[in-house]
Amino acid sequence: EAGVAQSPRYKIIEKRQSVAFWCNPISGHATLYWYQQILGQGPKLLIQFQNNGVVDDSQLPKDRFSAERLKGVDSTLKIQPAKLEDSAVYLCASSFLHSGEAFFGQGTRLTVV
């Protein structure tokens, strides 16, 4: 069974630029999550989708971050404009049920300079 796929693996951008991350969850998984992991911290939930609907985006900085999950499969997370404090690893995860075991991708390491 293929795992959660994310791209790119690494990205370096200047502050105020925009960036987008892509995630393809495990086939059949209805729930998709985006987490932000700052160095030395545990991951923090940014947004949770159930199929193509948003379940929780309470911690998403909506003035600069946006996410979509068209057709309830792939998802993209965008940052525009980026700030230095956005430097982190962005992790995508999926689960079959919203209460089930979560499986994570390899993450995208973003560096904002």
Added chain:
Amino acid sequence: KQEVTQIPAALSVPEGENLVLNCSFTDSAIYNLQWFRQDPGKGLTSLLLIQSSQREQTSGRLNASLDKSSGRSTLYIAASQPGDSATYLCAVGGSQGNLIFGKGTKLSVKP
């Protein structure tokens, strides 16, 4: 607001030793608890999932226990090996499925 704490933050042990990693949470109204392993520069690998109705789960040399009433979970690793060196993360799941993570315990197993 749920908070998850992991103690110790770092642990170094000689190969072959049995060890216990601790996780505590402030709100006992959890749906499940999951232990993950994270290698440097990598994503998270799921180790064990314990549903709120369960007391423990085992996988190979790993055993995780859950005591909801006291807000505690432990991950027991038997006969540790250098390949077990990684950061171990504990996460509690709410009814919606969102996971709240601790900061992790960085484990180093010396040959």
